Amino acid sequence: MNEWLQRLRGGQVSEYAKDALIAHPQTSHNQLFVIESGRARICLLGGAREQTLTYLEAGSLFVTHTPTWIEALEPTRIRSWPLRDLRALIEAQPDIAIIALREVGQLMAATLELVEDLAFHSVESRLARYLLRSSALPDSSLQLQDSMEILASRLGTSRQTLSTLLNRMIRDGLIERTGRRAFRICRIETLQALADDLSAG
Numbered sequence: 001m002n003e004w005l006q007r008l009r010g011g012q013v014s015e016y017a018k019d020a021l022i023a024h025p026q027t028s029h030n031q032l033f034v035i036e037s038g039r040a041r042i043c044l045l046g047g048a049r050e051q052t053l054t055y056l057e058a059g060s061l062f063v064t065h066t067p068t069w070i071e072a073l074e075p076t077r078i079r080s081w082p083l084r085d086l087r088a089l090i091e092a093q094p095d096i097a098i099i100a101l102r103e104v105g106q107l108m109a110a111t112l113e114l115v116e117d118l119a120f121h122s123v124e125s126r127l128a129r130y131l132l133r134s135s136a137l138p139d140s141s142l143q144l145q146d147s148m149e150i151l152a153s154r155l156g157t158s159r160q161t162l163s164t165l166l167n168r169m170i171r172d173g174l175i176e177r178t179g180r181r182a183f184r185i186c187r188i189e190t191l192q193a194l195a196d197d198l199s200a201g
Helices: 083-092 095-120 123-134 148-155 159-171 188-195
Strands: 012-016 021-023 031-037 040-046 049-056 061-063 069-072 076-082 141-143 175-179 182-185
Touching (some): 012 021, 021 031, 031 083, 049 095, 049 148, 061 095, 076 083, 083 095, 095 123, 123 141, 123 148, 123 159, 123 182, 123 188, 148 159
Antiparallel strands (some): 012 076, 021 069, 031 061, 040 069, 141 182
């Protein structure tokens, strides 16, 4: 656990099962919370559609005054405070302000990246960009952390379309499957060219 988080005092500890909602726009009170353990995603919902914005890991801090939904991706424990306590928390632990700015910056970067993907790239190009960002050198391997449904939401497409595109990339030799949700990039230059394609989808 982060040292600054260990020094925080008070707050309410809550635990959430996998797939449980931590917060949503109809939450009756605004609060500041930190993820003590587990992992969650921030998403927007509109009608029958949803769009993943970014993820919260252990040590992440968030304020629930935004029109977003926060879902636990695994058993998750949070510590929360009413928003009115924010000033006192910052005075007692100035690191909170730094962490908050970092989290806002990361959320903004993820949102701008998402807007760029949706506005300027086809679904196939979005997938290629995601695979390249997720791969690890030197062997260009990658492990998808999320389910196909959540990944499809993040890329702004359907699970069926995502599965079709992954299978096409495997068939064309761009990637190979090495395990459950595990892949290796075989033709990085070709995948990079696809990722750079600015044909809007």
